[in-house]
Amino acid sequence: GEDVEQSLFLxxxxxxxSVINCTYTDSSSTYLYWYKQEPGAGLQLLTYIFxxxxxxxxxxxxxxxxxxxxxxxxxxxxxxxxxSAIYFCAESPPGGYQKVTFGTGTKLQVIP
Amino acid sequence: GAGVSQxxxxxxxxxxxxxxxxxxxxxxxxxxxxxxxxxxxxLEFLIYFQGNSAPDKSGLPSDRFSAERTGGSVSTLTIQRxxxxxxxxxxxxxxxxxxxxxxxxxxxxxxxxx
Numbered sequence: 001g002e003d004v005e006q007s008l009f010l011x012x013x014x015x016x017x018s019v020i021n022c023t024y025t026d027s028s029s030t031y032l033y034w035y036k037q038e039p040g041a042g043l044q045l046l047t048y049i050f051x052x053x054x055x056x057x058x059x060x061x062x063x064x065x066x067x068x069x070x071x072x073x074x075x076x077x078x079x080x081x082x083x084s085a086i087y088f089c090a091e092s093p094p095g096g097y098q099k100v101t102f103g104t105g106t107k108l109q110v111i112p
Numbered sequence: 113g114a115g116v117s118q119x120x121x122x123x124x125x126x127x128x129x130x131x132x133x134x135x136x137x138x139x140x141x142x143x144x145x146x147x148x149x150x151x152x153x154x155l156e157f158l159i160y161f162q163g164n165s166a167p168d169k170s171g172l173p174s175d176r177f178s179a180e181r182t183g184g185s186v187s188t189l190t191i192q193r194x195x196x197x198x199x200x201x202x203x204x205x206x207x208x209x210x211x212x213x214x215x216x217x218x219x220x221x222x223x224x225x226x
Contacts, residue, residue: 032213040219041219041220062181099160102154102155104154
């Protein structure tokens with residue numbers, strides 16, 4: 001079945017860039033997503049990228065997709081303490097109404 | 113507009129009791145998902161409803177778990193004869209259906225089974 005993997009933990013200093021990585025196994029993935037979960041809250045969609053794109057930028061967020069290696073990354077520029085959260089990547093296959101597979105989540109700790 | 117709401121926000125129950133968790137999705141969203149998140153774990157898919165189609169129940173961990181969605185809107189997740197290992201946060205999400213990964217999550221119900 002589909003599998004999405006992430007490293008569990010990342011620590012960065014405030015003002016530095018953070019890079020959160022994700023690998024997936026389903027080569028038919030159509031969309032790939034990044035979600036953010038703050039303590040005690042549900043997940044919030046941050047951004048997504050279509051599989052025919054290599055990069056997408058949205059303010060401080062940059063998503064890079066290497067489809068050949070099935071590798072997705074999320075770069076957060078000028079990381080702030082408010083960015084401390086768990087970040088999940090997710091993938092969905094083509095075909096419209098389908099189940100989404102989430103990664104295990106990466107906990108980002110921003111040190112002031 | 114209103115987001116996804118879940119109730120109760122917290123539930124403490126005794127082992128062996130039944131519990132019902134409720135999810136109110138965003139109006140007009142055709143897809144509804146239930147997930148379970150244990151402490152320090154990722155999301156475990158439980159069940160998925162899409163319109164009038166038969167639900168995808170492939171993630172339900174045992175026959176003690178069931179869910180229904182009435183009128184294509186509100187959903188209830190029922191856990192019968194709760195066990196301590198059922199303690200987790202149960203998250204509900206809804207989606208407009210055009211991009212299944214574009215899901216809007218509720219705040220979750222924190223279930224503790226003593």
